[in-house]
Amino acid sequence: MSAAGSLFRDINVHASPSHYLFRSPSSPDHPALIIDRPSGDVRMAQKPSLAGKRVTSIAGILGMIRLRLDKYIIIITKAKLVGRIQGHSVYKVEATEFLPLQERALHDPDEDGFLALLRTHLRTGPMYFSYSFDLTNSFQRQASANHSLPLWQRTDDRFFWNRHLQGDFIDTRVAHPTIDPYILPVFFGFLKISTTILKSTPLTFVLITRKSRHRAGTRYFTRGIDENGHVANFNETEQIVIVGESAGGFDNNTAGGSREKDKVQVLSYIQTRGSVPVYWGEVSNLSYTPKLQIRGVDSAIPSTRKHFDEQIRLYGDNYLVNLVNQKGREERVKAAYEQSVRLLVSAPMESQQSSEKTSERFREIEPRKNQQRMDRLHYIYFDFHHECRGMQWHRALLLLDKLGDGLVNQGYFHSTTTTALTSIQSTQQSVVRTNCMDCLDRTNVVQSMLARWTLNRAMIDIGVLSPGEDISGYTTFELMFRNAWADNADVVSRAYSGTGALKTDFTRTGVRTKAGALADLSNSITRYIRNNFADGPRQDAYDLFLGTYVPLPPSPHRVLADRRPVIIQSVPYILAAAIFFILAALILPGRHTGWFAIFWMAVAAWTAFWIKEYGVLFVNWPKLNPPSWVTENLREALLRARGDVVVGRLLTDGVRGTRHERGMSFAGSRMLAAEEGKKRIE
Numbered sequence: 001m002s003a004a005g006s007l008f009r010d011i012n013v014h015a016s017p018s019h020y021l022f023r024s025p026s027s028p029d030h031p032a033l034i035i036d037r038p039s040g041d042v043r044m045a046q047k048p049s050l051a052g053k054r055v056t057s058i059a060g061i062l063g064m065i066r067l068r069l070d071k072y073i074i075i076i077t078k079a080k081l082v083g084r085i086q087g088h089s090v091y092k093v094e095a096t097e098f099l100p101l102q103e104r105a106l107h108d109p110d111e112d113g114f115l116a117l118l119r120t121h122l123r124t125g126p127m128y129f130s131y132s133f134d135l136t137n138s139f140q141r142q143a144s145a146n147h148s149l150p151l152w153q154r155t156d157d158r159f160f161w162n163r164h165l166q167g168d169f170i171d172t173r174v175a176h177p178t179i180d181p182y183i184l185p186v187f188f189g190f191l192k193i194s195t196t197i198l199k200s201t202p203l204t205f206v207l208i209t210r211k212s213r214h215r216a217g218t219r220y221f222t223r224g225i226d227e228n229g230h231v232a233n234f235n236e237t238e239q240i241v242i243v244g245e246s247a248g249g250f251d252n253n254t255a256g257g258s259r260e261k262d263k264v265q266v267l268s269y270i271q272t273r274g275s276v277p278v279y280w281g282e283v284s285n286l287s288y289t290p291k292l293q294i295r296g297v298d299s300a301i302p303s304t305r306k307h308f309d310e311q312i313r314l315y316g317d318n319y320l321v322n323l324v325n326q327k328g329r330e331e332r333v334k335a336a337y338e339q340s341v342r343l344l345v346s347a348p349m350e351s352q353q354s355s356e357k358t359s360e361r362f363r364e365i366e367p368r369k370n371q372q373r374m375d376r377l378h379y380i381y382f383d384f385h386h387e388c389r390g391m392q393w394h395r396a397l398l399l400l401d402k403l404g405d406g407l408v409n410q411g412y413f414h415s416t417t418t419t420a421l422t423s424i425q426s427t428q429q430s431v432v433r434t435n436c437m438d439c440l441d442r443t444n445v446v447q448s449m450l451a452r453w454t455l456n457r458a459m460i461d462i463g464v465l466s467p468g469e470d471i472s473g474y475t476t477f478e479l480m481f482r483n484a485w486a487d488n489a490d491v492v493s494r495a496y497s498g499t500g501a502l503k504t505d506f507t508r509t510g511v512r513t514k515a516g517a518l519a520d521l522s523n524s525i526t527r528y529i530r531n532n533f534a535d536g537p538r539q540d541a542y543d544l545f546l547g548t549y550v551p552l553p554p555s556p557h558r559v560l561a562d563r564r565p566v567i568i569q570s571v572p573y574i575l576a577a578a579i580f581f582i583l584a585a586l587i588l589p590g591r592h593t594g595w596f597a598i599f600w601m602a603v604a605a606w607t608a609f610w611i612k613e614y615g616v617l618f619v620n621w622p623k624l625n626p627p628s629w630v631t632e633n634l635r636e637a638l639l640r641a642r643g644d645v646v647v648g649r650l651l652t653d654g655v656r657g658t659r660h661e662r663g664m665s666f667a668g669s670r671m672l673a674a675e676e677g678k679k680r681i682e
Contacts, residue, residue, distance in 0.1 A: 006132040007151060008181045011060065013075065016052025017103050020073060022061065022182065023048075031178045033061075038101045040064065040071040042168050044176040055099075060129065060184040062096060062122075063165020065544075067114045068551045069106040073099040074122070074165060076184075079129075083193025085206060086245060086264070088133035090193065093186060096122045113560040114544060114551060121541035126491055127161060129186040136160055136187050136210060138238050139268040140413040140427055150180035159210040159236070161188040164547030188213070189235065190491040192484045198477045201464045206240035207484045209492055212274075216542050218535040219438060219497045219527070220290055221622055221630075224280040229306025233439045233496050234274035237488065239451045241267045243462065267458045268413040270315065271432050271447050273439040276324070277304045278336045283633045284532050286615030292329050293629055297339045304340050308377060317376040317430035319406055321399065323384040323442040326360050330437055334381065341365045344374040358386040362402055376430075378406060384442045391512030393503070396445055400453055406430070407450070412458055441502040444489035448507050451485065472510075482508050498530035498538065499523045536620035549624040560623055567650045568617050568641075571607050578604035606646070614641050 008024040015021075023032035031044040059079040065072055078095035098115065100106075128135060134142055134151060136159040145154050152170070157163065162185065169183050190209040195202070214230035215222060222232040244264040279295035311318050322337055324330040342348045347368035355361040361383050367375035380402060387395045400407065410432070414425040432450055436442035452471065459465040472478050486508040489501035501507075502523055505516025540560075543549040551559070562569060578600045585597035611618055616637045621630055642648045 006181070007060070007184055009059075009131050011058050011182070013055040013058055013099075014050055014052050015055045015099070019052075020099060021045075021048055021050065021052070024181070027181075030181065031176075033179060033182050035064070035073060035101070037103065038070070040066070040101050040168065042172040042179070044172075044178050056097075059091070060131075061169075061182055062093075062184070062186065063162050064168050065118070065165055066551070067111055068554050069102075069108060069111045071101045072115075073101070074118075075099060082128070082191060083206075085130075085133055085193065085204075085240075086242065086266075088130050090128060090130045090133065090135065090191065092191070093122070093127040093129070108554065110551070110558055110560050117537060117541040117544055120537075121545050125188055125495070126190060127186045127188050128191045129184055131184075135191070135208065136185060138236070138270055138413070139240060139266055139415065140270070143413075143415060143422075143424055150183070152180070152183040152185050155185045156210075158212045158214060158234075159187045159189075160185050161211075161213050161546075162186050163213060164545070167547075187211075188216075188495070190488045192487060194480050194484065196477055196480050198459065198464055198471065198474055199469075201243060203464075204240075204242040204245050205480065205484065206242070207237070207488055208240070209235050209237045209488055211235050211492075211495060213546050216546060217496075218531070218539045218542070220282050220284050220531050221535060221539045221627065222275075223282060224275050225277040225300060225303050225307060227303055229277075229303050229310060231277050231307060232275035235272065235439075235492055237271050237273070237447060237451075239269045239271075239455065241455065241458065243267075243464065264417045265462060266413070266415045266417070267462070268428070269451060269454045269458070270413075270428055271434065271450060272311070272315070273434050273443050273447065275439060276322070276333050276337045276435055277307045278333075278340055279303075280333060280336065281627060281629050283616060283629065284619045285633075286532055286612065286618060288528060289329060291633075292332060294332055294336050297336050297343070301340065301343055305344060305374065308344065308374060311431070311433065312373055312376050315431035316428075317378060317406075317410075319403060319410075319430060319432045320377060320379045321403075321432055321434045321446060322379065322381045323434065323436040323446065325385045326358070326381070326383055333437065338363070338365060338379065338381070341377060341379045345377055346371045346375050355387065357389070358383045361387060361398070364402075382446075384436070384446075391517070393445060393506045393512050396449055399446060400449070403432070407432075407453070412454055414458070414462075438497060440489070440493045440497060444485070444492070444501050445503055445506060448482075448485040448489075452481070455481075482510070497527050498535060499526045533620045536622045539622040540624045543622070543624045564617065565651055567647050568614075571610055571647075572618065575604055575607035575611065578607060610644070610647075617641070 008027065010026050011022050011024055013020060013022055017037065019037055020035045021032055024030060031046050032048045034043050034045050034048060035041070036043070056077065059076040062074040062076055065074065075097050076093055076095070077097050079091040080094045082090050082092050084090065132151070134145070134154050136155040137145065141156065147154070152160070152166070166183055166185070169179055173179050173183070187210050189211045190207065192207045194205045196205060197203070212230065212234040214228070215226050215232050215234070217232060225231045242264065278297055279300045281293050282290035283293060284290045308318065320341065322334060324334045326334055342365060345365070345367040349366050349368045351364045352360055353362040360381070363381040365379035367377070369375065382399050382402070384396065387398065410430045411426050411428050413428050416423055416425060434443045434446050456465070456470055459471065460467055460469070465471070471481060486504040489504050489507060493499060493501035500523055502520040503512070503516070505513050505519065581600040582597055582604060585593040585600065614637050616633050638651065642651050
């Protein structure tokens with residue numbers, strides 16, 4: 001290994017009928033990693049026999065996962081170099097491969113389905129790693145880390161995306177510490193490294209967003225908070241500027257001049273986003289706006305307290321910027337959030353400000369006294385929808401004025417390094433936690449605005465810019481900055497909603513355009529389709545990869561089977577057939593096609609009404625860990641469908657669960673699937 005805590009960059013894989021052997025040719029004296037077949041037992045061997053054929057040379061081992069029939073080693077076969085941070089190479093996972101422990105591959109519908117889910121997740125999920133640099137921790141947290149520990153032990157557990165897959169290796173480490181160089185942590189999210197010039201000063205600009213592995217999932221199937229204090233769609237975004245670095249990124253055409261300086265300066269700024277921390281969810285029913293459900297705020301307070309206790313411990317004071325609408329369906333989420341804050345802080349003090357556009361432009365909730373830990377919460381509501389209506393996104397700058405001294409006192413992390421010494425000049429004292437309903441589009445606009453303000457301040461503080469100057473005056477840097485934040489918005493949005501972010505035309509260009517509005521319309525339609533018909537398998541892939549669901553050995557019960565009654569499964573096909581026959585009747589000649597068309601129009605009208613009326617039955621729900629509120633709504637819809645004069649009689653036995661397997665209780669089968677393989681790992 002090149003340095004303490006570094007990982008093997010080159011690993012050869014040898015396969016034999018009895019085991020897989022992994023070793024680094026550049027470190028021949030280090031013990032080899034052996035995984036026995038088919039048991040999956042992990043051990044280290046100092047001078048192993050190289051019996052068996054050499055399969056390939058790999059970039060790293062992502063981990064091992066057990067499915068129903070077999071256990072698999074997931075290896076990284078291709079990794080792309082995306083840049084360097086302070087000389088440390090950073091890679092993106094490009095291709096992976098599954099090595100089965102059974103000598104002969106075993107198949108059944110669920111096993112093949114699980115493998116397909118995992119392959120899709122690995123192919124579409126942006127994952128990054130470094131052999132020598134901790135990408136899961138911010139520069140500020142790394143400054144106080146114990147660098148004598150192995151890299152995986154220094155990681156932030158929230159962002160150690162393959163922690164579940166590395167479980168067997170980590171367990172082996174108790175008896176075999178020499179396994180450390182094989183344990184490769186990856187994070188899921190966004191990373192952009194650019195070398196550029198700002199006012200003749202060469203620098204490296206880095207933007208990292210780390211997605212939490214806790215309560216990870218898709219837009220309508222993972223909302224709010226869980227009993228452990230983890231919120232949906234929690235992301236930490238770190239903006240880094242490195243000045244005076246001699247080995248940064250490798251964009252040769254963007255930077256000129258020498259980068260050699262007497263000292264290297266690192267400036268880092270952290271923001272977070274996460275779902276509103278109360279018990280709430282949305283039930284998709286094929287309507288454009290799903291049915292909103294919120295449980296009592298009082299019951300969620302212990303979980304909300306856990307969440308903010310961790311946030312305060314990690315980041316200091318939390319400025320809670322809430323951007324949901326104050327009217328309509330979102331108003332209930334806003335009210336629940338504000339009630340939670342009132343219950344958490346001591347003697348809450350509220351203030352409200354109106355404008356010509358809305359009666360409540362801002363609402364603030366502050367503790368009257370600083371008596372306990374929760375008094376480090378500062379709630380600020382901003383009516384983004386009304387204030388920025390009509391493409392006036394620049395009005396979001398009003399939020400900067402409202403944050404005021406809180407934003408100034410927050411500061412940023414600043415360190416300087418010379419050949420012999422690293423010194424901390426300042427640290428970030430608090431964090432802005434931003435949310436809207438999805439923590440995507442409105443949140444992206446506000447986070448890029450706060451990042452710009454802090455970057456301007458930092459560049460003036462270290463003398464790169466003069467007082468009064470702004471990065472917008474330097475076209476090349478401005479374009480790079482805008483595109484980095486817009487790309488970040490798209491990646492975070494795809495991971496949660498399945499499409500790129502809305503409003504990125506403003507982030508990229510600084511103005512809202514009609515073309516951007518049309519692109520948003522296209523994305524909104526795509527989101528509707530994906531959220532209703534494609535996000536169930538995506539949620540299952542998250543649960544399987546992260547260990548929220550652990551398959552059990554084979555049983556007669558198929559977990560991934562569609563267990564809706566046959567009549568319900570057939571309704572969309574009847575509608576499609578009716579539309580086909582209507583078109584045929586209109587196109588083909590004939591004397592009796594009129595009655596034929598009328599008949600099929602009636603069939604189409606009935607099936608379309610039935611799908612709309614019982615839309616919850618036609619959503620592609622997660623099958624591995626369906627939320628309890630999903631099961632309740634499915635059962636309610638099935639019971640209502642029993643009253644239908646056409647299909648109700650066919651559903652009666654199915655709802656009671658006395659019909660043959662494909663007509664069994666759909667909701668009950670989903671609960672059985674969840675209980676069979678569900679396992680929470682903390």
